Amino acid sequence: MAREEFSTRTGFSANDLDRQSERRDDEAYIAALKADREARTFVVSGDNILLERDSDGHRSLFTFGETRLMGPARETVFLGHDGVGGIFATLLADAQQDLGPSREQLSQIYRNEEQPGAQAMTDLRSIVMQGLVSERIAGRLAEAKSLLYWHSRHRFCANCGAPTEVAASGWRRECTSCGAQHFPRTDPVVIMLAVEGERCLLGRQPRFPVGMYSALAGFVEAGETLxxxxxxxxxxxxxxxTGRVTYLASQPWPFPCSLMIGCLALARTTELTIDRTELEDARWFSRAEALALVERTHGELFCPPKMAIAHQLIAAWARGEVA
Ligand SMILES: [Zn+2]
Structure with a gap:
C-alpha cells in the first residue's frame, strides 16, 4: 500500500472476509456453503462469544456439528468467505444479556482449566482488551456481534408490529404481514480532536476510569453532515x-453497532464552557502532554488503549503525522 490508511491502526479493522454480498439471496449457494465440511461459525449468546482453549490460544470458530450440541440456534447469518469456506455466526436461542460468566469468573475458569478444550463465554470487549484472538478474528467478531445484535432487536416489524423473518442470509428481515423490508443498521458516531496550534482538546466522561481523557464524541443526527x-x-x-474539519480514520465499533468516524477540527476559540451533564472535565493538552498520555508517561493521566480510534487520533496528532 502506497500510503497506510489510518483506519488500519484501529481494533476491529482487520476483517478480511469476502462478504459476497451479491450472493446472499442465492439460497442454494449459501446452503451448500453451510453444508460444506469447511464451514465454520462463531457462537454468540447475548453479548457473549464462545471461546475454546486450544494448544496455542483460543478458538472461536466451530463446525455446525459442534454448535448443535450447544442448544438451538435462533438465527444463523452468513458473514463471508475466508478463501477456504463459508464463515457464519450463530445466535443461540436462549440468549440473555446476563448469560455467561463475569470477567472475574472467566479468569477463574481459565486459571482452573488451562487444558485445551475448556470453553467459556465472554464479552467481545474483554476478548479484545485481553488479546484473546487475532486482529483478523476480532474484525470478524465485530461483524458477527453487530449483525446479531440487530437481529435480536428487530424480531418485530417497525411498521406494523407483526413478526419478521430473516432473509438474504441474515442481511435483511422481512415482515410476515405487511411485507416491509428491514436492513441492518450501522450508527455513525463522530469522534474528534479539536486542535488549536500546539494544543488539543480532550475530555472525560464520569464513567471513564479515573485519570483517563479521550477525544470528544457523539452520534451524527438526522440531516447533518459529518x-x-x-x-x-x-x-x-x-x-x-471550530472551523475546518478533516476526516482521518474510521473504526467499526460493535457496542452495539456503531461506526466511529475520526476527525480533526481546527478551533477558532479557546475558552472552555463545559457541559457538566456530558463531561466531568475537558481541557487543552500540549503536544508533549498528548504524547505522554499515549505513552503512559503522564503521571496519573492516560488515554484509551491502542485498539481504540481515540488513541490513534491522539497519537497521530501528537507525533505530527496529521495537522
Ligand atoms: Zn409489517
Missing part, C-alpha cells in the same frame, strides 16, 4: 467554536 456533527458536538460539550 463536519456539522463534529462542530456541534465540540460546541455543545466544550463551548469551543
Amino acid at each position: 463536519e456539522d456533527a463534529v462542530r456541534r458536538e465540540i460546541r455543545e460539550e466544550a463551548g469551543i467554536a
Whole structure:
C-alpha cells in the first residue's frame, strides 16, 4: 500500500472476509456453503462469544456439528468467505444479556482449566482488551456481534408490529404481514480532536476510569453532515467554536453497532464552557502532554488503549503525522 490508511491502526479493522454480498439471496449457494465440511461459525449468546482453549490460544470458530450440541440456534447469518469456506455466526436461542460468566469468573475458569478444550463465554470487549484472538478474528467478531445484535432487536416489524423473518442470509428481515423490508443498521458516531496550534482538546466522561481523557464524541443526527456533527458536538460539550474539519480514520465499533468516524477540527476559540451533564472535565493538552498520555508517561493521566480510534487520533496528532 502506497500510503497506510489510518483506519488500519484501529481494533476491529482487520476483517478480511469476502462478504459476497451479491450472493446472499442465492439460497442454494449459501446452503451448500453451510453444508460444506469447511464451514465454520462463531457462537454468540447475548453479548457473549464462545471461546475454546486450544494448544496455542483460543478458538472461536466451530463446525455446525459442534454448535448443535450447544442448544438451538435462533438465527444463523452468513458473514463471508475466508478463501477456504463459508464463515457464519450463530445466535443461540436462549440468549440473555446476563448469560455467561463475569470477567472475574472467566479468569477463574481459565486459571482452573488451562487444558485445551475448556470453553467459556465472554464479552467481545474483554476478548479484545485481553488479546484473546487475532486482529483478523476480532474484525470478524465485530461483524458477527453487530449483525446479531440487530437481529435480536428487530424480531418485530417497525411498521406494523407483526413478526419478521430473516432473509438474504441474515442481511435483511422481512415482515410476515405487511411485507416491509428491514436492513441492518450501522450508527455513525463522530469522534474528534479539536486542535488549536500546539494544543488539543480532550475530555472525560464520569464513567471513564479515573485519570483517563479521550477525544470528544457523539452520534451524527438526522440531516447533518459529518463536519456539522463534529462542530456541534465540540460546541455543545466544550463551548469551543471550530472551523475546518478533516476526516482521518474510521473504526467499526460493535457496542452495539456503531461506526466511529475520526476527525480533526481546527478551533477558532479557546475558552472552555463545559457541559457538566456530558463531561466531568475537558481541557487543552500540549503536544508533549498528548504524547505522554499515549505513552503512559503522564503521571496519573492516560488515554484509551491502542485498539481504540481515540488513541490513534491522539497519537497521530501528537507525533505530527496529521495537522
Ligand atoms: Zn409489517
